[in-house]
Amino acid sequence: MLDELNDLYQQVILDHSRSPRNFRPLASANRTAQGQNPLCGDNVTLYLEMAGDVIKDISFQGSGCAISKASASILTEALKGRTRAEAKALFARIHELVTTGETAGADLGKLAVFAGVHKFPARVKCAILPWHAAMAAVEGKDQPVSTE
Amino acid sequence: MTANPVSPQRPPAALESLRADFPVLDQTVNGRPLIYFDNAATTQKPLAVLAALDHYYRRDNANVHRGIHELSNRATAAYEAARARTAAFLNARSTEEIVFTRGTTEAINLVANTWGNAQLKAGDRILLTEMEHHSNIVPWQLLAQRTGAQLVYLPVTGDDGLLDLGRLDELLVPGVKLFAFTHVSNTLGTINPVAELCERARQLGIVTLVDAAQSAGHLPLDVQAIGCDFLALSGHKLCGPTGIGALYGRKERLEAMPPWQGGGDMIASVDFFESRWNTVPHKFEAGTPDIAGAIGLAAAMDYLDAVGRERIAQHDRELVAHAVEQLSRVNGLRLFGPRTGRAGVVSFLLNEVHAHDLVTVADQFGVALRGGHHCNQPLMKKLGVMSTARASFYFYNTRAEVDQFVAVLREIQKFFAQ
Numbered sequence: 031m032l033d034e035l036n037d038l039y040q041q042v043i044l045d046h047s048r049s050p051r052n053f054r055p056l057a058s059a060n061r062t063a064q065g066q067n068p069l070c071g072d073n074v075t076l077y078l079e080m081a082g083d084v085i086k087d088i089s090f091q092g093s094g095c096a097i098s099k100a101s102a103s104i105l106t107e108a109l110k111g112r113t114r115a116e117a118k119a120l121f122a123r124i125h126e127l128v129t130t131g132e133t134a135g136a137d138l139g140k141l142a143v144f145a146g147v148h149k150f151p152a153r154v155k156c157a158i159l160p161w162h163a164a165m166a167a168v169e170g171k172d173q174p175v176s177t178e
Numbered sequence: 179m180t181a182n183p184v185s186p187q188r189p190p191a192a193l194e195s196l197r198a199d200f201p202v203l204d205q206t207v208n209g210r211p212l213i214y215f216d217n218a219a220t221t222q223k224p225l226a227v228l229a230a231l232d233h234y235y236r237r238d239n240a241n242v243h244r245g246i247h248e249l250s251n252r253a254t255a256a257y258e259a260a261r262a263r264t265a266a267f268l269n270a271r272s273t274e275e276i277v278f279t280r281g282t283t284e285a286i287n288l289v290a291n292t293w294g295n296a297q298l299k300a301g302d303r304i305l306l307t308e309m310e311h312h313s314n315i316v317p318w319q320l321l322a323q324r325t326g327a328q329l330v331y332l333p334v335t336g337d338d339g340l341l342d343l344g345r346l347d348e349l350l351v352p353g354v355k356l357f358a359f360t361h362v363s364n365t366l367g368t369i370n371p372v373a374e375l376c377e378r379a380r381q382l383g384i385v386t387l388v389d390a391a392q393s394a395g396h397l398p399l400d401v402q403a404i405g406c407d408f409l410a411l412s413g414h415k416l417c418g419p420t421g422i423g424a425l426y427g428r429k430e431r432l433e434a435m436p437p438w439q440g441g442g443d444m445i446a447s448v449d450f451f452e453s454r455w456n457t458v459p460h461k462f463e464a465g466t467p468d469i470a471g472a473i474g475l476a477a478a479m480d481y482l483d484a485v486g487r488e489r490i491a492q493h494d495r496e497l498v499a500h501a502v503e504q505l506s507r508v509n510g511l512r513l514f515g516p517r518t519g520r521a522g523v524v525s526f527l528l529n530e531v532h533a534h535d536l537v538t539v540a541d542q543f544g545v546a547l548r549g550g551h552h553c554n555q556p557l558m559k560k561l562g563v564m565s566t567a568r569a570s571f572y573f574y575n576t577r578a579e580v581d582q583f584v585a586v587l588r589e590i591q592k593f594f595a596q
Contacts, residue, residue: 048530071550
């Protein structure tokens with residue numbers, strides 16, 4: 031029982047939820063997108079500075095649970111410097127990871143800590159919400175995205 | 179003979195024995211005995227309710243009101259007996275004052291779409307309170323959009339979760355056409371003085387609607403003593419099945435209201451271009467109703483009255499007082515709602531732990547809580563929080579469960595402090 035909890039709330043996740051990285055508005059942002067979870071009222075805003083096809087800088091703000099906050103924080107580290115295509119490919123793998131617990135391909139690095147989420151179906155939305163918002167920003171969509 | 183005083187009511191231990199009537203309670207979740215503290219969302223169902231549903235489907239299943247054959251007669255008799263049972267449960271003047279609905283939400287929507295459409299016009303005011311569930315806000319917002327009426331809110335005082343009754347003189351004034359409020363707050367546990375509020379409204383000729391979703395299974399209810407025009411309840415929050423609830427409406431109000439949904443059963447006669455409506459309450463029950471649900475609801479009401487609704491209320495008071503006392507000893511715990519005189523619902527936050535994280539971990543200890551905005555987003559905004567964790571009790575819950583729950587909260591605190 032506590033093993034599964036420790037899988038879900040790995041130290042990296044607890045650390046990022048307490049001290050989120052890139053947790054600020056971004057003055058140079060040319061793309062923003064909001065994510066909302068209507069079940070809990072949580073929200074996240076992603077700020078992206080796109081230089082052509084590349085995510086030059088990225089930050090986030092918002093309020094949420096440990097999972098969603100850590101996911102947003104680690105996401106900003108993972109997506110900085112990536113191209114649009116790379117970001118979308120990474121999203122697909124994260125989606126697979128949090129829903130099935132595994133994903134084929136290269137080592138995901140820090141993102142691998144979210145594998146434990148799949149054992150908690152109610153929490154998958156928390157982990158994936160910032161990714162939906164990031165993808166909306168990459169695509170240049172203005173409408174808030176929702177987990178529903 | 180011993181000199182022990184005899185309690186007029188059976189002691190709480192006798193209520194604990196009722197757990198045997200609820201097979202769902204007897205299981206482990208994540209390796210721990212289940213502690214079901216999500217009763218404000220829905221209650222568990224006793225064997226008597228399961229048996230009533232089973233009997234109906236095994237022996238009596240048929241459509242109601244139009245049949246001539248034996249099974250249809252039985253189904254009709256049982257369905258209408260359930261209406262009489264509901265009228266008695268609420269002390270309504272007659273069975274005609276009980277409309278079966280899918281639940282509290284549909285009952286409120288029915289009033290908004292019939293009484294509201296017929297009675298409200300631009301500039302009229304609808305007075306609500308800041309502690310209302312979304313189901314007692316959104317139907318009125320839609321009505322306001324249709325008619326140009328305005329919504330006004332009676333404030334909540336703060337974390338102690340009381341209605342600011344000092345503001346009532348200023349807000350409950352001519353021009354207000356409807357005052358709709360909850361009996362018991364599903365987040366704060368506040369028990370509102372419904373009879374007093376209805377009396378104040380009645381003096382000004384203002385129509386009242388009481389949301390009894392959280393009170394109908396917990397407190398004795400008497401619509402004549404409360405003096406409301408409408409009252410809405412959900413069966414599944416009082417040991418009944420999901421999908422069935424009731425609207426109580428004063429007969430003269432229901433008779434003056436246009437129908438809502440059209441279809442079979444709600445008509446007296448139908449011609450190609452116009453129809454005449456059936457009498458109340460059938461005018462508001464279009465189509466085949468939830469017959470089994472109504473029968474299950476009546477069985478639940480029988481069950482609750484056999485337990486004793488005053489005993490249930492007493493047990494709620496004792497258990498929540500114990501919970502509040504234990505919780506107030508947990509460092510870093512922010513408790514919402516009145517300290518005394520509250521229903522068996524406690525909302526709280528623990529340090530910086532988000533409610534969803536707390537509820538996830540509690541579930542790993544077998545404790546079923548709820549975390550989120552509890553369909554109270556405006557109230558959450560008022561309290562300055564995004565969400566809370568909530569424990570809500572029923573008569574089958576015990577002091578030992580409360581103690582275990584508080585011990586689990588301390589474990590959660592440790593877990594997130596690591």
